[in-house]
Amino acid sequence: MAQYARTKGSIALITLTNPPVNALSAAVRKGITEAVARAFKDTRVKAVVLCGENGKFCGGADIREFAKAMSGPPLVPMIHAIEAGEKPVVAAIEEMALGGGLELALGCHYRVAHAKARLGLPEVTLGLLPAAGGTQRLPRLTGIPAALDLITTGRHISAQEALKLGIVDRVTEGNAVEAAVELALSVVGRPLAPRRLSNHATPLPADLDGVFEEVLVQVKRRARGAMAPVACAKAVRAAAELPYSRGLECERELMNTLFTSGQARALQYCFFAQRAAGKWSLPNGARWDNSRPRAVHTAGVIGLGTMGRGIAVCLVKAGISVVAVETEEKQLDSGRRAVRGMLERDAKRRGVTAPLHMITFTLSMQQLRDVDLVIEAVFEDMALKKSVFAELSRVCRPNALLCTNTSGLDVDELASVTDRPPLVVGMHFFAPAHVMKLLEVICGPRSSPETVATAMTLGKRLGKVSVAVGNCPGFVGNRMLKLYLDQAHFLLEEGASPEQVDQALEEFGFALGIFKVADLSGLDIGWRVRKAAGLIGPDVDPKFPSRHRQGRRYCPLPDLLCEQGRLGQKSGRGWYLYDSAGGKEARPDPAISSFLQEYRLRYGISARRITEQEVVERCVFVLANEGFRILEDGMAAAPEDIDMVYVFGYGWPRHRGGPMFHAAQVGLATVLQRLEFYHRQNPDIPHLQPSTLLRRLVGARSPPMQQWKQHIRSINSQL
Numbered sequence: 183m184a185q186y187a188r189t190k191g192s193i194a195l196i197t198l199t200n201p202p203v204n205a206l207s208a209a210v211r212k213g214i215t216e217a218v219a220r221a222f223k224d225t226r227v228k229a230v231v232l233c234g235e236n237g238k239f240c241g242g243a244d245i246r247e248f249a250k251a252m253s254g255p256p257l258v259p260m261i262h263a264i265e266a267g268e269k270p271v272v273a274a275i276e277e278m279a280l281g282g283g284l285e286l287a288l289g290c291h292y293r294v295a296h297a298k299a300r301l302g303l304p305e306v307t308l309g310l311l312p313a314a315g316g317t318q319r320l321p322r323l324t325g326i327p328a329a330l331d332l333i334t335t336g337r338h339i340s341a342q343e344a345l346k347l348g349i350v351d352r353v354t355e356g357n358a359v360e361a362a363v364e365l366a367l368s369v370v371g372r373p374l375a376p377r378r379l380s381n382h383a384t385p386l387p388a389d390l391d392g393v394f395e396e397v398l399v400q401v402k403r404r405a406r407g408a409m410a411p412v413a414c415a416k417a418v419r420a421a422a423e424l425p426y427s428r429g430l431e432c433e434r435e436l437m438n439t440l441f442t443s444g445q446a447r448a449l450q451y452c453f454f455a456q457r458a459a460g461k462w463s464l465p466n467g468a469r470w471d472n473s474r475p476r477a478v479h480t481a482g483v484i485g486l487g488t489m490g491r492g493i494a495v496c497l498v499k500a501g502i503s504v505v506a507v508e509t510e511e512k513q514l515d516s517g518r519r520a521v522r523g524m525l526e527r528d529a530k531r532r533g534v535t536a537p538l539h540m541i542t543f544t545l546s547m548q549q550l551r552d553v554d555l556v557i558e559a560v561f562e563d564m565a566l567k568k569s570v571f572a573e574l575s576r577v578c579r580p581n582a583l584l585c586t587n588t589s590g591l592d593v594d595e596l597a598s599v600t601d602r603p604p605l606v607v608g609m610h611f612f613a614p615a616h617v618m619k620l621l622e623v624i625c626g627p628r629s630s631p632e633t634v635a636t637a638m639t640l641g642k643r644l645g646k647v648s649v650a651v652g653n654c655p656g657f658v659g660n661r662m663l664k665l666y667l668d669q670a671h672f673l674l675e676e677g678a679s680p681e682q683v684d685q686a687l688e689e690f691g692f693a694l695g696i697f698k699v700a701d702l703s704g705l706d707i708g709w710r711v712r713k714a715a716g717l718i719g720p721d722v723d724p725k726f727p728s729r730h731r732q733g734r735r736y737c738p739l740p741d742l743l744c745e746q747g748r749l750g751q752k753s754g755r756g757w758y759l760y761d762s763a764g765g766k767e768a769r770p771d772p773a774i775s776s777f778l779q780e781y782r783l784r785y786g787i788s789a790r791r792i793t794e795q796e797v798v799e800r801c802v803f804v805l806a807n808e809g810f811r812i813l814e815d816g817m818a819a820a821p822e823d824i825d826m827v828y829v830f831g832y833g834w835p836r837h838r839g840g841p842m843f844h845a846a847q848v849g850l851a852t853v854l855q856r857l858e859f860y861h862r863q864n865p866d867i868p869h870l871q872p873s874t875l876l877r878r879l880v881g882a883r884s885p886p887m888q889q890w891k892q893h894i895r896s897i898n899s900q901l
C-alpha cells in the first residue's frame with residue numbers, strides 16, 4: 183500500500199506502507215502507481231516526495247512474492263512513469279534503500295538520505311540482478327567501475343559513500359522527509375530532463391575492456407560457479423555499449439535466465455533460512471519470542487589462545503567490557519598483544535579509535551566475580567574444562583552465565599560440576615572467531631530458556647548467525663564433518679588423490695577442498711580427537727594399523743601422516759606441500775602419491791578410477807544423510823538450521839542452499855538410491871546406509887522441506 187497526503191500546500195507526500203521493510207509487494211506497487219498518477223494530475227501539486235513508513239524507505243522487491251505468479255503493476259513501467267513525469271519527485275531515504283528500493287529512488291529526480299541510511303543493490307546475493315533499471319541507471323550516475331563493484335558484490339554502502347558516488351544529492355543528520363520536502367519546494371520549475379538518468383550517457387573508463395576483464399576474473403574467482411555475479415557484469419556492460427532501452431532489454435533477458443534458476447531458489451532459501459534459524463524453540467515450549475534474554479554488559483573470557491583472542495575481540499567490538507584471564511604470564515602477554523593488535527587494526531580500517539579501555543587482562547579468576555557472563559575457551563580437554571568450570575562456579579556471582587566454546591565435548595557433563603546447570607550453555611565459535619559468522623548455541627538438557635535466549639541474542643549482537651543445536655558429540659557441524667572427512671579419506675584409499683578430491687569439491691562450490699581445510703586447521707587436531715575417542719592407542723600395530731576400529735571401517739592415513747610430522751600448513755607439509763612452515767600456498771606433493779601407492783600395496787587395495795561424481799556424491803550425500811539423523815535425534819529443530827551451520831561455518835556454497843536443501847533439490851529418491859548404491863559397495867561404512875528419516879520421506883513421496891518436521895518421530899528431542 184501507499185498513503186497519499188499533501189503537505190506545505192503543494193507537495194504530494196507518498197508513503198510506502200508494508201512492514202517490516204516496506205518491500206515493493208504487488209499492493210505497494212499498485213499504491214505507488216495510483217498515488218503518483220494522482221499527484222501528477224492534481225494541479226495543486228508542484229512536486230512529489232516518496233518516503234517509507236516507520237522511518238524505513240524500502241527493502242526492495244518483496245522476496246516472499248518470488249515463489250508466486252507475478253501480479254500487480256510491474257516495477258519497470260512504474261519507475262518510468264515517475265522519471266518521465268513533469269513534476270520533480272524526490273526520494274526521502276531513511277534507514278535503507280536496497281534493491282528495487284534503490285532502483286525506485288534512481289527513477290526519482292532527486293535523492294535525500296539520512297546519515298545512517300544504507301543503500302545498495304544486493305540482488306546478486308539472492309541469485310538475481312537489479313531488474314528494475316538498476317543495471318542501466320546506476321552506471322549512468324556513478325560510472326562503470328563503481329556500478330560494477332556495487333552490483334556484482336551486492337554490498338551495502340553508507341549515505342556518505344553514496345553522496346561521494348553521486349547516488350544521493352543530500353545527506354542529512356535531521357529528518358530526511360522534511361529535508362526532501364525542502365528540496366522538492368526548491369526545485370519546482372527547474373528542468374527535469376537533465377535529472378532523468380535514462381537520458382544520460384554512461385561515462386566510460388579509458389580502458390573499458392580492461393575494467394571488465396579484471397572484474398570478471400575477480401567475480402569468477404569469488405563466485406565459484408555462481409551464475410548471478412557474471413550476469414550482473416554482463417548487464418552493466420550493456421549500459422556501457424547500448425542505448426538505455428536496449429540495455430534494459432538485455433537486463434530483462436539476463437534476469438529471466440536467473441529468476442527460475444536453482445541457484446536463485448537456493449540463495450533465497452538461505453535468506454529466509456538465516457532468519458528462521460534465529461527463531462529457536464525448546465521441547466518445553468520455550469521459544470525465541472517468549473523467553474527474555476538477559477542483558478550482557480560485562481563478560482569474561484578464559485583462555486587467550488586462537489579462539490579466546492577472537493572471542494574477546496568480538497565482545498569488545500560489540501561494546502561489552504571484557505575481563506580476559508590466562509594462567510601464565512607468557513600466555514597473558516602474547517594474548518594481550520594479539521588482542522590489542524586485532525582491535526587496533528580493526529579500528530584503523532573503520533577510521534575510529536580502538537576501544538582498548540574496554541578490556542582488562544589478568545591472571546586472577548577473582549576478577550570475574552562481577553561479570554554477567556563467562557566464555558571458556560581453554561584447551562579442548564574435558565578434565566581441564568571441568569576444573570575451570572568448578573572454579574568459575576565458586577568465583578562468579580550466582581546468576582552469572584557460564585558458557586563453553588568446546589567444539590564437541592558434553593556441555594551437560596561440564597554443567598554437572600557447577601552449582602548452576604540451568605545457566606550453562608555452549609557457545610561454539612568458529613576460527614577465526616572474530617571473522618566467521620556462525621555460532622552454534624548448544625542447549626544442554628538443563629540449560630534454561632533464559633540462558634538460551636541470552637546466548638542466541640548475544641550471538642546476533644556479535645554479528646553472528648546463531649543456530650540453536652542439541653548437546654551430542656560434535657553437535658551439528660563437527661558431527662557431520664567427521665563423516666564427510668571419513669568419506670574423503672576412504673576415497674584416497676580406493677584410488678583418489680587429495681588434489682582430485684579437493685578439485686571436485688571446489689568445482690561443486692566449496693571455498694576450499696577438504697584436504698586443504700585439514701591442512702589449514704592442522705591435522706594434529708583431528709589426531710588428538712581420535713586419541714581422546716579411543717580410536718588410537720597402544721594396542722594399534724604401528725606397522726600395520728588396523729582399518730577396522732570400534733566395529734566399523736577406519737582409515738589410518740591421517741594418523742600415519744601425523745606420525746611423519748606432516749601436520750599441515752603449520753609444519754609446511756600435510757596433504758600438500760608448502761614453501762615453509764606456516765606457508766599458505768598448497769602444492770601437490772609427489773611424496774603423498776607414492777605414500778598412497780605404498781599404503782594401498784601394504785593393505786592389498788587395488789586403486790580404481792574415482793569419478794568427480796562419486797567424490798561429490800559420497801562426500802555431500804553423507805552430510806545430508808547425517809543431517810537427517812540429527813533431525814531424528816532432535817539435535818536440530820529444522821533442516822534450515824543444519825544448512826545455516828554449513829553455509830556460515832563450513833564454507834558450503836551459498837548458491838547450493840546447504841546440504842539438506844541440496845538433497846531436496848537433487849531429489850530425495852536420488853540421494854537414497856545413490857547412498858544405497860555406495861553402501862552396497864562399502865557395507866563396512868555404516869554412515870552410507872540411508873537414514874530412517876530419508877527412507878520415510880521418500881516413502882511419503884518426498885514432501886517439501888517445510889513438511890519434513892511432520893515425519894520426524896524423535897523421542898528425546900532437545901530442540
Ligand SMILES: C[C@H](O)[C@H](C)C(=O)SCCNC(=O)CCNC(=O)[C@H](O)C(C)(C)COP(=O)([O-])OP(=O)([O-])OC[C@H]1O[C@@H](n2cnc3c(N)ncnc32)[C@H](O)[C@@H]1OP(=O)([O-])[O-]
Binds near residue numbers: 242245246312316454
Ligand atoms: C527488482 C529488484 O531488482 C530485485 C528483484 C529486488 O529488489 S530483490 C530484493 C533486494 N533486497 C534485498 O536483498 C534486501 C533484503 N533484506 C535485507 O537485507 C535485510 O532484511 C534488511 C532490509 C537489511 C533489514 O535487516 P534486519 O536485520 O534489520 O532485519 P531482517 O531480520 O533481515 O528483516 C526483517 C524482516 O523483514 C523481512 N524482509 C526483509 N527484506 C525483505 C524483502 N525484500 N522482501 C520480503 N521480506 C523482507 C525478513 O524476512 C524479516 O522477516 P521476519 O523474519 O521478521 O518474518
